[in-house]
Amino acid sequence: MILGIADEIRAFAAQGNQVLNLTVGDFHPKQFRIPRALEDAIVDALRAGECNYPPPIGLEPLRRAVAGFYAAHGGRALELNTILIAGGARPVIYGLYRALVDPGDRVVFGVPGWNNEYYCDLIGAEGVRVACSPETGFLPTAAMLRPHLRGARMLALNSPLNPTGTSFTAEQLTAICDAVLEENARRGPGERPLYLLYDQIYWMITTPGTVHADPGALRPAILPYLVAVDGISKCFAATGLRVGWAIAPPPVIAALNNILGHVGAWAPRPEQVAAARLLADTAAVTAAIAGMRRETSARLETIYHGLQAMRAEGLPVDCLRPQGAIYASARFALHGRRVPGGEQLRTDEDVRRYLLRAAALAVVPFAAFGAPPDQGWFRLSIGTVSVADLEALMPRLRAAVSALAQAA
Numbered sequence: 001m002i003l004g005i006a007d008e009i010r011a012f013a014a015q016g017n018q019v020l021n022l023t024v025g026d027f028h029p030k031q032f033r034i035p036r037a038l039e040d041a042i043v044d045a046l047r048a049g050e051c052n053y054p055p056p057i058g059l060e061p062l063r064r065a066v067a068g069f070y071a072a073h074g075g076r077a078l079e080l081n082t083i084l085i086a087g088g089a090r091p092v093i094y095g096l097y098r099a100l101v102d103p104g105d106r107v108v109f110g111v112p113g114w115n116n117e118y119y120c121d122l123i124g125a126e127g128v129r130v131a132c133s134p135e136t137g138f139l140p141t142a143a144m145l146r147p148h149l150r151g152a153r154m155l156a157l158n159s160p161l162n163p164t165g166t167s168f169t170a171e172q173l174t175a176i177c178d179a180v181l182e183e184n185a186r187r188g189p190g191e192r193p194l195y196l197l198y199d200q201i202y203w204m205i206t207t208p209g210t211v212h213a214d215p216g217a218l219r220p221a222i223l224p225y226l227v228a229v230d231g232i233s234k235c236f237a238a239t240g241l242r243v244g245w246a247i248a249p250p251p252v253i254a255a256l257n258n259i260l261g262h263v264g265a266w267a268p269r270p271e272q273v274a275a276a277r278l279l280a281d282t283a284a285v286t287a288a289i290a291g292m293r294r295e296t297s298a299r300l301e302t303i304y305h306g307l308q309a310m311r312a313e314g315l316p317v318d319c320l321r322p323q324g325a326i327y328a329s330a331r332f333a334l335h336g337r338r339v340p341g342g343e344q345l346r347t348d349e350d351v352r353r354y355l356l357r358a359a360a361l362a363v364v365p366f367a368a369f370g371a372p373p374d375q376g377w378f379r380l381s382i383g384t385v386s387v388a389d390l391e392a393l394m395p396r397l398r399a400a401v402s403a404l405a406q407a408a
Contacts, residue, residue, distance in 0.1 A: 009356070023363060073204070097125070099256050109157070113162075134331075146179045157197070170213045172213070193224070216228070327381055335376060351378075
């Protein structure tokens, strides 16, 4: 669906139309640059000839830097044999599915969410979708998950969540960890454990008042069953540099190393050398994270306040308070209304196309992320636009929504 939307946006722009494209889950370097310390370190690594194969598990200086980074910023200590470096978070997630999940195994995950159904298809696993609502920030609760954990092999969570920009509280995540521990305690010696895959790639991008929750810090007893995914791509706007990592029990790391090593999914050596230097530079890391939080929060708050102002005027729009990542959850409850000229909007796709034509706004419906269709919820991504761009959008969007007529 997202690729089809991208094609439509390109065609619309090729006709001379200006589009505010909030579909892209990435950063534009005009808006978000990688830290200068990282840029300089990459150049230095290249000039030093750091261009040969790295060890499949990752360079030891980077693995040590990741451990130090977590000790300084994440609140928990890591052993070196629990860390593996890879070419971004995606190979890590896929590799963990390959290492832990067999065909026919059940994987539980909330929707909307990012790509778990596709990983299940690739592995031949049975995906168990748990539909989430705005009342829980589109995040699953322990009560929602518990009925599905019996006999499952993996529970996949993501916080802050792509596509919604919402985050687990410590209380919510602790309850989920307890449910995982209860299920594993129930299993006999011949049964394989239930693993918690925790994708926290956006954890350093939070809005004011939001504190990221880490399962390993909240419930150390979960560590034998916890496989975490992280990297530099989001917090440092370095998506194209392809440096991610897994944090998992040593036997899982060993299996993951065998899988990813055979397919050559390691991160490029110069980027590993540079990432190690950056993560060891506390001042540079602190400044980069603070700047990222400031800039992303400013954009997310512009969307939130703009849509809430329209809602206060009685227009059928809404927005959840952003908590992290680069996404806002916006609702355009325009179904059943008629556009000027008589066409009735019936589906999320109708609404999406109308917003593109009438407000030059490109968004992605939550149905693209596994959610039930036609609920009116959309992902708005801010990584490629400025605050001024978003401020200029609001009058156009207000005019487009106001122009719709109630169905007779």
